[in-house]
Amino acid sequence: MAGAASGRGSMAAYAVNDEDTADADTVISEEDLPWPANVKARIGSLLENDMFETSTVGIMVYDLTADSAIFCHNARQLMRPASSLKMMVAVAALDRLGYGYKYKTTLSYSGTIDSCVLRGDIYCKGDFDPAFTTSDLNDFVDSLKSLGIDTIAGDICADFSMKDDDRLGEGWCWDDDNPVLSPLLVSRKDEFVESFRKKLDRAGIVVDGSVRSCRTPGNARRICTVERAIGDVMIRMMKKSDNLYSESVFYHLAASSGSYAPATAKQGRQVMNRLIQQLGFKPSKYYIADGSGLSLYNYVSPELEVAFLKYAYKHKKIYEPLRELMPVAGVDGTLDDRMLRGYARGNVHAKTGTVTGVSALAGYCTAANGHVLCFSIINMGIRHSSSGRRFQDRVCEALCRP
Incomplete structure (x- = not known):
């Protein structure tokens, strides 16, 4: 040296x-x-x-x-x-x-689709994509519409399993403008599922169930995946x-x-x-x-x-x-x-x-x-x-x- x-x-x-x-x-x-x-x-x-x-x-x-x-x-x-x-x-x-590593935020469902009615649950699985926006959320809504679904006879499930429950980092100052460490974000806000449900309502898709947190089951069918290269995030x-x-x-x-x-x-x-x-x-x-x-x-x-x-x-x-x-x-x-x-x-x-x-x-x-x-x-x-x-x-x- x-x-x-x-x-x-x-x-x-x-x-x-x-x-x-x-x-x-x-x-x-x-x-x-x-x-x-x-x-x-x-x-x-x-x-x-x-x-x-x-x-x-x-x-x-x-x-x-x-x-x-x-x-x-x-x-x-x-x-x-x-x-x-x-x-x-x-x-x-x-x-x-x-x-070229990819973030993958996915939309899946369980149950069956019968005459425009999904008799099952919808699963939104987060991958901590910080660049996920309302435009990406529109893709989720459009993918449901493409299946002919106008009613969801089940719940909207938020899958946060990608990371732990910590929403703030170790040693962060309480008075800083700290980001929220949630794997399901939309336009940087921890309001993913609420925003999704509102968009479904505006699109004329009725949700009979509630909003809850759970893991996506292994047999769930994937409807849509929003991918983003980590290189784009790193810019x-x-x-x-x-x-x-x-x-x-x-x-x-x-x-x-x-x-x-x-x-x-x-x-x-x-x-x-x-x-x-x-x-x-x-x-x-x-x-x-x-x-x-x-x-x-x-x-x-x-x-x-x-x-x-x-x-x-x-x-x-x-x-x-x-x-x-x-x-x-x-x-x-x-x-x-x-x-x-x-x-x-x-x-x-x-x-x-x-x-x-x-x-x-x-x-x-x-x-x-x-x-x-x-x-x-x-x-x-x-x-x-x-x-x-x-x-x-x-x-x-x-x-x-x-």
Whole structure:
């Protein structure tokens, strides 16, 4: 690992040691230093900011082309990642599930259809599709109409068995705008069955029974399935940092753990921990409480985030979609209003993260010499997230400019 940035002495000019030149006392400007020494000097200068008298930052920059770390500062310190955790979840999902993995929300029935009357129950089985809308619900209604059904002599059953009963994440603040973790949502609201019944009524389909929760029986006949590729979900998860979308991906990771029980956050954490261990780290040193980064209990390190970025880079099936999913500096997503000028614009592809007291940025960029870099920057203990963002933007510019 590359050496940490030096202390609070100025690095605008750089004293070169005997290994760098024959004259140990020569002082030259950072622009005249060979790469990557000039990058180290630039970031070192940025660490002179007064903000670090009352806050801390962890940084790791890795040269993927040369396969070597070029800058580390508090890189192994445990820090709250905020929404930069979504990058780690995305890497795990692309690795384990693949970009084409499908969500499947299904409509089924039991019983028989006799002269336009369904003598049985209707089952709506959720798959925690965060993008399911009223338009998709219309497809369910249309599929019933296509069978000639105008009366349901039975119940509307909501099947929530895909995941556990937890509707909020571990360590979430009560006063945050938290998403509802329900496997049956319509337009982000936990009103699926009620909305479905209203649409049936408007379509002239009478429901004689009630609304209840139950599992879909194995002999139920499928009427309609609304599918959605996880890649489509991950676009909003990464570009807009949507917490509901990232939690849904996290729970699908949990469901892939091999357990037949409803998916839980604990199972999602176990899947993440297996990848952490595969990367050569001890999972017990870190804690991943959720899939969005909202939890106060999440703790990772810049070094661990960089390890995930390195792993993705080595696997084309992960890296190519991941890079496209990330916000682009000065162009789109949560970076559309940052790094609007300079060499970082259009170059930096990175996931942002912001919760109270924390600002983070983790992703990729290309240096002026053509080397592909990955980095993680986590600012903690900041009163205003804007100060962390400004620091991160300056680090990115230092990485990208000649």
